Amino acid sequence: MSRAGRERMRGFRSFTPVDEAVRALLAAVDQALEAETLPIGDAVGRYAAENVVAPKDWPPYDRSAVDGVAVRASDVSGASPDSPIPLRIVGEVSPSTPLGELPRVGEGEAAIVYTGAPIPPGADAVVPIEEVLIEGRVAHVMGRVPPKGNVSLRGEDLRAGDIIASVGQRIRPWHVVAAAQVDVTEVRVWRRYRVAVVNTGNELREVGEPGDGVPNTAAYLISSWARELGAEVVSRVTVPDDEQVVREAVERGLGVADAVVVTGGTSVGKADVVPEAVASIPGARLVFHGVAERPGRTAGAFVVGGKPVLMVSGLPVACLVALNNFLRPLILRAYRAVEEPKPVVRARLVRRVANVVGFRSYYRVAVWREGGEYLVEPLMISGSGVVSSLIKGNGILVVPEHVEGYDEGEHVEVELIGPVREGRPPWLR
């Protein structure tokens, strides 16, 4: 072992706080993606690149909000169940009646209308059918109604110029339907954020291949994580711990993607070829290396030509924490998006949780309901590589840097990553 290697095995000199690392990264990188046009039916889950604007009013004309009879409000101002006012029925209007074929409602007249039907000319209000007795061609109106009563006015729902989805909005079904309502059939969305993955490690073998090596799981994690966020992995390569080979792989990744994620070899406890490989790329600038988070403290980031190169652990939990802390804000910023709300629950701790002050810790926990309350138990199995902590638990408890820990019985807020059931899960030991 070289002297430098021994020196590095002593560990990082300092760890950058998570928020500071994120701020530095966002200050160093500001990416503008191209937009693409999609049929609105295919846009769910994508992010608007331009405001989606209503080109016209909806409803396009005054419509009845109920089933009933369209009248002149002034004609029925004295109506009551005891003294119904008879009106002559001049026609019947449904939502499919062409606007050119509407009956005219004069004084002392009424038209039967169905919900959504255009208000016929002359009428200015609708009396609900429950307050009308119909006999042949006469409507006996038993209730009064103010002008515009039970009428949905033109433009009441959407007015020409209204913003249906603003830049950065992640498109949900209701944005699709609102756009369709005013005949918007295409939207401009950001193209997917592209990620290149470089997995380093002499020990790695492909998943499913025979042999002693360590299966390259990080590649699967990153691509499925990216997919959930509306991004995509566009290239992936596994390389040995060789500075020149790593450097070339990162450079190729930078050529095809918006960000490069390099896994493995980032610890100072291992031959640290990755930081040196990336540092040797012309124009590369180190943003941070070593973060005050557990797991994931070996994470680091460079910027090369305006693009981020993230160095993360290849161990699943540490990798996930680093992706969420660093790549997620970069992708959301490129989409001009804000974070969607996450499912959280307040729950009572059944066992103490300790923290190393100065570090932000991500505990995998199990949350369940019992006796009408939510209980939470940190999983004993922990460590940056222990993937079973994610599949056996259903939540993440974040302990902030300034907190020494939480006591048994304390109420804490937990982010849920899976369904909550009744009773303590039997697979907890």
Next chain:
Amino acid sequence: MSRAGRERMRGFRSFTPVDEAVRALLAAVDQALEAETLPIGDAVGRYAAENVVAPKDWPPYDRSAVDGVAVRASDVSGASPDSPIPLRIVGEVSPSTPLGELPRVGEGEAAIVYTGAPIPPGADAVVPIEEVLIEGRVAHVMGRVPPKGNVSLRGEDLRAGDIIASVGQRIRPWHVVAAAQVDVTEVRVWRRYRVAVVNTGNELREVGEPGDGVPNTAAYLISSWARELGAEVVSRVTVPDDEQVVREAVERGLGVADAVVVTGGTSVGKADVVPEAVASIPGARLVFHGVAERPGRTAGAFVVGGKPVLMVSGLPVACLVALNNFLRPLILRAYRAVEEPKPVVRARLVRRVANVVGFRSYYRVAVWREGGEYLVEPLMISGSGVVSSLIKGNGILVVPEHVEGYDEGEHVEVELIGPVREGRPPWLR
């Protein structure tokens, strides 16, 4: 207008409570989908049709959990910074060292090990590098360690036979990575639940087409809603309000899909061809018609040959409520899945909300942060068709059947459907 039509315009005789309608539907329908095999990398968002089981242990052998030196714990039981114990270094082991090439650690010996490296034979613990001084071929150990200390034991994370994802689990990135860890490359998932959509209404025209008619937005809503849930719309047709035509369209839908959703024409306030059309299909059985929910009270359901035929409003908000209340539990049950947790927030009402007792009401609301608390305001714009209430708000407030309303200042739980920002949104009037 016929006598029967007038009679029906009076409205439903009674409305089934939502929970009762759901129970009746789930009791009448129990669908088993076929399973399909997917590469694990493509399974995110799908639902496991068989338990995903670890075929072997992970780690596959005892591994070092830290960078350090592998020792016999008994050799260093007396070690301290003041009296370090010198051990002869017999080799160096990294995660990529083949198992057949591990050095043997005898009494008085040690091997340098990196995180993830197999523990060499003879050693039973690892002293972290921070507690070791290395000089040439000698490791001066300054700390003691118990047997198995800093060792990840074989099978500690996953044991052969452990369940990685059980039937009905929606696959997330951590299930993918856990499967990959034990070389599981394919999983069995339920094929997507298939929905056929029949949009009825003489007034309908396709979105983007010119003319007076009403754009057929429900089709867009249903397909984007299904997509978010991991289901798919496999057929869609728009038909006029003609009993025979509707019946044939529903029968064709039943031929290709697991469920048929018929929009429009389900109100008794309109020529009610849909219930009569579906009822005329041999074997059709009415489950409910008329639900105590606002909006969406005209919803109904038949079962035909074990498949549900849902009748829902074509108006966006009512349609969405009915899809969530009735189609969602059917799809999740077919997937053997349970509901994922939803983002909710407790917020203080800035305006009173009223309810019609006996009905479950779905208020569209705006939630924001102000002065360190969450505030919630029901949107004035309401009604079953008012899509702007969904895009201008960011939450749904459900008022249960037995509640008359909530007062200004009360704290209520709101389901969030979009990001929460600081300050009252300026577009609220």
